[in-house]
Amino acid sequence: MTKKFIIGSTTALLLSGVASADFINFDGIVSTNSQGNTVVQMYGVYDNSDAVALNVFNADIGTPSGFIHNDVQVAAGGTWNPTASLDIPGFSDSSNDSYVSIGYGVGAEAATNGTALDPGFGTGIGGTIPVNAGWFNGNPVNEQNVSGFAGGVNGVSGFAVMIGQFVFSGDLFVFSAEMAANEGAGTDVNFGSGFFEIPAPGALALVGLAGLVARRRRD
16 A cells, blocks of 8 residues: 655655655565574565665564574674674674664675664664664665565565565564655655565464554554
């Protein structure tokens, strides 16, 4: 579902308007890493290759076991800030780390990751994300363009940008959020909302994530 409206959230860069690059939905690539944990690489998918990702906001993301961090701040509880998601043998491993991002990489690219956490994220430390928190491209000069996407669990094809990696034990996960993009500096901003979950709808209500399921169905 795509919608266009004025919000006061995450970054002052965002203004309402109409853009031709419409948001389709969120979709995830799901795998199991070498530690046996479930890894969901989440993407925001658009119908136009001109879309430039700006931010994710009003997030409501959860898993019963909590998210796993394996970054350079793991002694403090681990951080969602992707600049800490480095690959240091015996110390930190980006393949087993949860982080958020707006199109930037981690590991060898972590130091140049321009993603910033909005104030609703608090310290950015820990195995959960505060409800209604978000993250944004903190370096607008470096535009985060979408690229071809063949579809993940939802089978949504189009053009996408990676917006985070979520690592956890088990196979229950829900992701609900809104996203903003434009088509480059000076163009109007498009807002869209979407939902992603594993496994099938209904099972989540049995494990304490019913609030997210109910909110999704009301929307």
